[in-house]
Amino acid sequence: MKKRSLNPNFLRILVMVGPSALWLLLFLAVPLVYVVVMSFCTRGLYGGIQYQLSFASYRSIFSSLYLKVTWKSLLMAFETCVICLLISYPFSWFLSRVPKRHHGILMLLVILPFWVSALLRLNGWSNILRDSGIVNTLLIKTGIIKKPITMMYTDGAVLFGMVYCMVPFMILPLHTSISKLDHSLIEAAMDLGANRFRTFIRVILPATLPGIFAGTIQVFIPSLGAFFVADVMGGGNSVYLGNLIQNQFLVARNWPLGAAFSVLLIVFTLVMLRLYTRIGSLDDLA
């Protein structure tokens, strides 16, 4: 057998790349593999797990109740994506027309809200939208309505909160993608007689597709797991996949079932990524 030749820079590579690789291996890859293993185990008597091969967790995922929750969650993630896209695309487009020296500060303003905890920002919305909140109080005082309109603690409120939390993650990749757009292409299309609509469909949209898809991935997948949005905006009335997994892990202490649901989320993620790598480069994701 041929002896493996050692890279002459082996030591340098080891010192520079080694720490990061080791860190990700130990704190990311190993835990994820462990989750997959756990999903095939049996639930321990007092929570925890017993290492005994079992498919029980996967069987219970496909019970009608859980399938309903999964479907509802996928649907909400999809709606979140569409609404975020409808807000973020025009926003990023208009932003790209602003003089370039302002781009830095305008994008910083999109990220800055993260400095106030998302929980508190959602709580702020709850103060606005509650039955006794700002909107209803104003409408009642001005005599437009007699009884408050119920907005909070509904599935609609959860969707609203989800869109609120996810919009920045759609704007970031779209901004990158749209600001790279070559404007001479648009002018060429217009000069050749294409109207605005046709130019958009045939030139602008295909060129910004990687950004659209990168944003979609960064909104769709996290919104499947963001359990706290349903906690604040749904007030415990709405159960989504994220709440279900959180619950199985920390309240019901059925770790194998929680792990099996996580594997389900990982599979969704892989499917989305597989689709994505046909359109764009992974580096556009950040």
Next chain:
Amino acid sequence: MSERSKIHRQGVWPIVFMLLVYLFLYMPILVVVVYSFNRNASNMTFQGFTLRWYSEVLHGSNLWANLFLSLKLALVATIISVVLGTLATIGTYRYEFRLKKYLNAMLYIPLVIPELVIGLASLAAFSRMGMKMGFGTLVFAHVTFCLPFVIITLRARIADFDRSLEEAAMDLGANEWRTLRRVTLPILAPGILAGAFMSITLSIDDVIISYFVSGADQLTFPIKIYGMVRGKISTQVYVISSILIFAVVLIWPAGMVIRAGHRRRHPE
């Protein structure tokens, strides 16, 4: 066509739309700030201006401990991420090696996988390894999701990097360490700063992963709030968050002035 007339041609609607999006983003923050001055302790309706909660908080509140834990965590996680990330970025840029592909694959996992999965995977694996949940586990988990953001931000920067600058420095007799310090790092500095900012921001706002790996006596600020969310959020939380906002609003212009001065002295 000048840039100004381009805007002009679009009319006011684009500006109105952008303002509405910013309003959407900042409206609940405005509510938090206004309610921090609310005389009504129940947070339900605004009943007049008071500084009572501010004096309460400034005279000592146990929430400060949670805020400082969050800030300390963000700082430690960011420093580790930046050091590891910068080394790894330079290493993967300079050298080719067999396992590079796998390292890249691992980098993209935290960007695309739901945080929830990372959180519970960390909890399960850490407790299996016999670790006790606390500051250590928080740092481990936070670096894991901050590191990829730092590396990918840096990569965008290093892609335009001119290798010949490094070679020139070496040819002129600078040793490897000196080249790194005087040539490579200054060029990467804006990318390092951007990555560090992103990392601090993500760490400070994190709810999901921290929820799984924080110990019972070591709660980050968001996790402390999460504990209150089903019931009543203490007005002190509003006050402390408002103080944080005021700090950012005050520090930011100061930073801009310093940067402007810096640019005047070192024009690019």
